[in-house]
Amino acid sequence: MVDEISALLSLINTSARSLERGYTDERGRVPSLDDTEPHPLDGQISSPEMREAVQVLEGACAQLCATLARPNHTVLNKFFMTALEPSCLRVALNCKIPDILQHKPAGMHVADIGKICGVDAPKLARILRLLSAKHCFQEVERDVFANTRLSVQLLSANPLYSLGLHMTEDTTQGATQLAETLADAEWGPSTDPAHSAFNKVTNQPLPMFDFWAQDPEMQSHGTRFGIGMLGWGTAVEAEAVVRAYPWHALPRGATVCDLGGGVGAMAIALARAHPHLRLKLQDLPARMAQARAVVWPAECPAALAEDRIEFKAIDFFAEAPIAGCDVYYLKNILHAFPAAECRTILKGVRQAMKPGSRVLIHEYTLQTAGRSALQQQLTHAPAPLLGNYGAGRIRQYHLDVSLMVLVNGGERTLEEYVQLAEEAGLRFVRVWEFGDMNGVELCAGEGEC
Numbered sequence: 001m002v003d004e005i006s007a008l009l010s011l012i013n014t015s016a017r018s019l020e021r022g023y024t025d026e027r028g029r030v031p032s033l034d035d036t037e038p039h040p041l042d043g044q045i046s047s048p049e050m051r052e053a054v055q056v057l058e059g060a061c062a063q064l065c066a067t068l069a070r071p072n073h074t075v076l077n078k079f080f081m082t083a084l085e086p087s088c089l090r091v092a093l094n095c096k097i098p099d100i101l102q103h104k105p106a107g108m109h110v111a112d113i114g115k116i117c118g119v120d121a122p123k124l125a126r127i128l129r130l131l132s133a134k135h136c137f138q139e140v141e142r143d144v145f146a147n148t149r150l151s152v153q154l155l156s157a158n159p160l161y162s163l164g165l166h167m168t169e170d171t172t173q174g175a176t177q178l179a180e181t182l183a184d185a186e187w188g189p190s191t192d193p194a195h196s197a198f199n200k201v202t203n204q205p206l207p208m209f210d211f212w213a214q215d216p217e218m219q220s221h222g223t224r225f226g227i228g229m230l231g232w233g234t235a236v237e238a239e240a241v242v243r244a245y246p247w248h249a250l251p252r253g254a255t256v257c258d259l260g261g262g263v264g265a266m267a268i269a270l271a272r273a274h275p276h277l278r279l280k281l282q283d284l285p286a287r288m289a290q291a292r293a294v295v296w297p298a299e300c301p302a303a304l305a306e307d308r309i310e311f312k313a314i315d316f317f318a319e320a321p322i323a324g325c326d327v328y329y330l331k332n333i334l335h336a337f338p339a340a341e342c343r344t345i346l347k348g349v350r351q352a353m354k355p356g357s358r359v360l361i362h363e364y365t366l367q368t369a370g371r372s373a374l375q376q377q378l379t380h381a382p383a384p385l386l387g388n389y390g391a392g393r394i395r396q397y398h399l400d401v402s403l404m405v406l407v408n409g410g411e412r413t414l415e416e417y418v419q420l421a422e423e424a425g426l427r428f429v430r431v432w433e434f435g436d437m438n439g440v441e442l443c444a445g446e447g448e449c
């Protein structure tokens with residue numbers, strides 16, 4: 001045990017020093033929690049070294065604390081009581097407290113904050129104090145609160161604010177019915193997206209996205225989810241794929257179909273970084289209209305002017321995507337659907353492929369205990385950390401269960417993706433590690449791949 005503790009301390013030391021060096025290389029200073037101006041690195045995709053160091057640091061700190069603290073203490077602190085945190089955060093978000101505290105480096109008395117947002121000041125102080133204990137806000141003197149490096153991420157202009165509202169409301173409320181949903185004889189084993197904990201709590205029969213689209217009172221939830229997804233993408237550094245996959249090796253004029261690409265967040269990143277590619281964006285008609293008329297003219301006019309982008313509406317359950325593309329890219333699509341629907345989508349892609357086409361599925365690939373031949377291809381944490389980095393990669397499991405709560409969906413393991421692909425006539429080529437999520441590359445299952 002002493003050896004394990006020394007090894008964990010050594011991992012903490014090495015990873016923390018590595019992060020310190022990563023920051024100081026850029027601007028000569030490690031950011032402080034009190035900083036309310038972003039560090040230049042905050043808006044950039046992390047280097048693989050810094051990303052790895054954060055995962056090791058978080059995993060090792062959590063493992064060390066779980067090892068050395070009394071177990072009943074840890075169960076209370078890390079599992080039971082944390083359930084209150086989303087509710088406290090929701091109060092702060094509803095009140096837009098980060099906005100209220102903006103440009104107030106010396107802080108503001110809670111009596112004044114309470115007056116602006118109409119919440120009882122003594123109660124608000126207790127909520128802000130709890131959040132301050134985790135560095136989201138700081139109590140600079142008694143009852144005077146200021147922003148921190150974390151709370152400025154929740155300014156209402158930041159898409160993370162919308163994500164926070166969605167998670168602290170839709171997800172948190174839905175999660176209260178998870179145990180009841182799993183215990184339900186019909187809903188427990190069901191893969192119907194309308195048999196979710198979210199449906200139990202909202203007591204209505206539509207899958208979440210349809211409910212938001214069809215009920216006028218719920219449309220704001222759909223809108224904030226859409227904005228929130230931009231915040232999610234930035235926080236999880238989804239754009240790492242733009243540099244980490246060898247798009248540059250594709251010949252000039254090679255075609256990439258972003259299937260279910262929404263308004264094109266990823267296609268825009270690709271079009272900007274790799275102007276030699278021709279992009280095809282496919283999604284439901286409303287998204288295509290929004291992409292063509294609003295998003296691309298503002299975000300990527302060069303691709304429009306140079307005719308490097310084509311928009312084509314699709315229902316991927318009813319038809320195949322544009323035929324003959326070099327790469328079919330599917331990000332965060334399959335995790336929302338049961339296996340039968342995924343096979344339909346992938347068979348459509350298979351039908352559209354030409355010899356040499358590739359499919360790139362960009363999702364989390366869940367790491368489980370044990371190391372199958374396929375799982376060997378994923379990076380494993382250094383001992384004595386859990387092989388999956390434990391708390392250092394907790395987001396994949398959080399998202400997996402969020403999907404279960406909201407739409408009865410879920411993330412998959414690499415083995416499950418490979419099986420789905422084979423059932424659709426595709427063959428596994430390799431897995432790419434893009435940091436948070438991974439890319440599962442497939443080819444048409446015949447001839448040379």
Ligand SMILES: C[S@@+](CC[C@H](N)C(=O)[O-])C[C@H]1O[C@@H](n2cnc3c(N)ncnc32)[C@H](O)[C@@H]1O
Nearest residue numbers: 260261262283284287314315316317331332333
């Ligand atoms: C979670 S979003 C992912 C969007 C994008 N790939 C990304 O990662 O930002 C799922 C996308 O699938 C699209 N979608 C859902 N059902 C569809 C269908 N039947 N045909 C085409 N697109 C669909 C949605 O409109 C949405 O844009």
